[in-house]
Amino acid sequence: MSKSHFSDVLRRIRPSLLAVAVFSFLINLLAVVTSLYMMLLFDRVMPSGSMPTLLWLTVIACAALLVMGLLDAIRTATVNRLGAWIEAQLGPDLIDLGLGSTPASLAPYDALLKIKYFLGGQAVYPLLDAPWMPLFIFLLFLMHPWFGWLALASGLALLSLALVNDLLTRRETEAAGALMMRSRQVVETAMRNADVTRAMRMSGSLSRRWEEHNAAGLGLQVRIADTSALIAGLTKFLRLSIQIAILGLGVYLALKGEISAGSIIAASILLAKALAPVELAIASWKQLVSARQGYRQLARFYRERTGQRARTPLPAPTGLVTLEEV
Secondary structure, eight states: OOHHHHHHHHHHTHHHHHHHHHHHHHHHHHTHHHHHHHHHIIIIIHHHTOHHHHHHHHHHHHHHHHHHHHHHHHHHHHHHHHHHHHHHHHHHHHHHHHHHSSSOOSHHHHHHHHHHHHHHSTTHHHHHHGGGHHHHHHHHHHHOHHHHHHHHHHHHHHHHHHHHHHHHHHHHHHHHHHHHHHHHHHHHHHHHTHHHHHHTTOHHHHHHHHHHHHHHHHHHHHHHHHHHHHHHHHHHHHHHHHHHHHHHHHHHHHHTTSSOHHHHHHHHHHHHHHHHHHHHHHHTHHHHHHHHHHHHHHHHHHHHHHHSOOOOOOOOOOOOOOOOOO
């Protein structure tokens, strides 16, 4: 096991990540269909009263949404399989690394599981959809410059809240993870040496050590949860206020004759889609930070393993016993 193996695994997943990025682009592109459908419904179908137009617009919109759903299912299946493949490739090496450390620990494998659970959960989708936010903001600019500026300012405001959340919880999250890892190591050590622990009556001492680390870690986790809950509440308030603002702005522009009535609904849907990745990222910030920590831990484990001096190879034991001058 070496750092080159870890780098090789990362290199081999790049084509899959590229495919996921393409799927994400197509999914976000097809998400525009709902806005276009609402705008055409109010601006074309209702004034003309054309039933064939309504029928074919509905059929086309439903077909596009069906394709979007299939692509989303393929994307989800791809990232889930990617996480399983990474675990299969790195898991045996990391378990061997943990068994060879002093004391033996499952910390390397736990770091891998953080990345796997991140890929298999909802927290990965903000990273996949966030690069396509400019597409929706560009469409809002095309509808009316004020819509675009409002979306841009809203995105920056929500992004600022995400950065504040990271600054306020990063150190405490890392400290809490370290404390919880220590408490787990105490339990693992006690379980591996259960006979000795009972014989020397060390159960009480080990329990107190576990309780000390665990209580400190839980205290930090509660503080992190309180901070995240406050940021999430502010995000929700800002998000709903932005939705009200774009509807009010749309009515104002419609009364001035600068946009149509259908553009109000379309702009509201586009703005919601543009800001959804940032809002979801804030809600799943804990999983994002955990995956980042897992990646850094994996890189450190492999780096430290590579930097260790090579051990002297020993011949395999043969089981022969030699007696001399007995």
